[in-house]
Amino acid sequence: MNAEQALIDHVVATTGLPPAEAARVIEDVAAYFDEPVETYVRRRHAQLKTYGAKNDAIFARLAEELPGRVVAAPRLTERQLRRIVYG
Known part of the structure; x- marks a missing residue:
């Protein structure tokens, strides 16, 4: 088995x-x-934005959420998070 x-x-x-x-x-x-970190960040940013969250709050929340993923993502700065979303 x-x-x-x-x-x-x-x-x-x-x-x-x-x-x-x-x-x-x-x-x-x-x-x-199995979702890549970049895809997760973009998806969650769009989700939170839909509910009226502001970028400062969104990026702070994403920074808190990422280490809790089953396969922990690397620690990303707010600048890195912004680059994932906006390029």
Whole structure:
């Protein structure tokens, strides 16, 4: 049994999902956390901007969120964050 099948079996056993649905959920979660830092920063900036947040607050929040990612992103300065968004 490979690690992927063991994970699918675990999700099936703990959630009651059928194996195909468990595999799809695992793929979705893995894809979410596989998102590159630049893509995450741009997506979150746009999300927060949609809700009326200002750039200073957005960049401070992003700097707090990034280290908490499952695979922690490198520490980025506000200038680096701005360059990701605006080029």
